[in-house]
Amino acid sequence: MSEKIFEIFEKKLEKLKQENLYRSIKDMESRKGMKITIEGKNYINFSSNDYLGLSQHPLVKQAAKQAVEIFGCAGGASRLLCGGTILHKKLEELLCEFKGTESSIVLNSGYTANTSLIPALADEEDIIFSDELNHASIIDGVRLSKAKKIIYKHADMNDLYKKIKETSCNGKKIIITDTVFSMDGDIAPLQELYEICKSEGAILYIDDAHGTGVLGQGHGAWKHFNLPKENFVVQMGTLSKAIGCFGAFVCGASSLIEWFINSARGFIFSTALPATIIASAFASLKIIMDDKTLIERLWQNTEKVMEVVKNLNIKTTDTQTPIIPVVFNTIHEATEASKIFNDLGIYAPVIRPPTVKLPRIRITISAGHTDRDIERLIEAFNLLYRQLHRV
Helix, strand or coil: CHHHHHHHHHHHHHHHHHCCCCCCCCCEEEEECCEEEECCEEEEECCCCCCCCHHHCHHHHHHHHHHHHHHCCCCCCECCCCCCCHHHHHHHHHHHHHHCCCEEEEECCHHHHHHHHHHHHCCCCCEEEEECCCCHHHHHHHHHCCCEEEEECCCCHHHHHHHHHHCCCCCCEEEEEECECCCCCCECCHHHHHHHHHHHCCEEEEECCCCCCCCHHHCCHHHHCCCCCCCCEEEEEECCCCCCCCCEEEEECHHHHHHHHHHCHHHHCCECCCHHHHHHHHHHHHHHHHCCHHHHHHHHHHHHHHHHHHHCCCCCCCCCCCEEEEECCCHHHHHHHHHHHHHCCEECCEECCCCCCCCEEEEECCCCCCHHHHHHHHHHHHHHHHHHCCC
């Protein structure tokens, strides 16, 4: 019987290969700045979410070294037992200052956060309104909740408003959205979402994973739109992208954070993040708050690349961020284009369905990229343009 079961998986894997949808893991052998080595070949990494290059910052690495000497390599238990340290509390206090909220709590990953916090937030009589392009972790979090789910068209406030007005609800109305959509690079219309929530008495849950450290002078999407402090807003974010470390956090009203501590299963039943990670995240966050030069560098690099993309009329999305997708009609076209980047020593693999509807090469810009790195990427775009327009 077990052999037949494995035959089923083998056939499914073969089908993925035939459809050019098969994925495989490629691990780095070394890294220095934005230079990486994979399978013996050196690349400039243009696929990382390390938007500010802070994972390589000397102060961030030094903080981790100091913490490991004091607390060791692991938490050893959940936060509610003895897994946390005074560093965890200090980071949460700094996150409150950073996001302008009453309270916060650190969790183990963005995926853990969304699949734990959303079910804790939503009850049986509640209704969740979710953007159709929300991240998989939000989708799974909504599925795990007991609330009714209504999907609205991507960033379409008319569709959202209509559905809210047409839907009767005995409990809470909760709107959930990414702030920056990671595969397209566009930004959610938070001003309009805020106004809808305020007028309808709804809770707004935002996933600011790709906005934190990038938008609003680093403070994130809420600051980007200069929106006021509100207790009906739940701000979730990650420590693993622009902050350059690992883990996630949620910021909001004190009573809500207390509820999450007592009900979010991914927090209650997970070993606490090691003090090394917490210490490095604290150091990284302080850099973002005190020194804006890295953020300025990030946007200078992004604008330089986007100008070339627009001038060459490369097919992309309505991106407003350092995420620059190059979109193709077929996986074959995307794979051929990826070879151009690969041959020039640029690491930018193809993103395939079902992750996205249309295959693409997702270029991500970092403050860690040097002028020479950006020049190499521009060279690749010019070569791609000639390849796409050859007769």
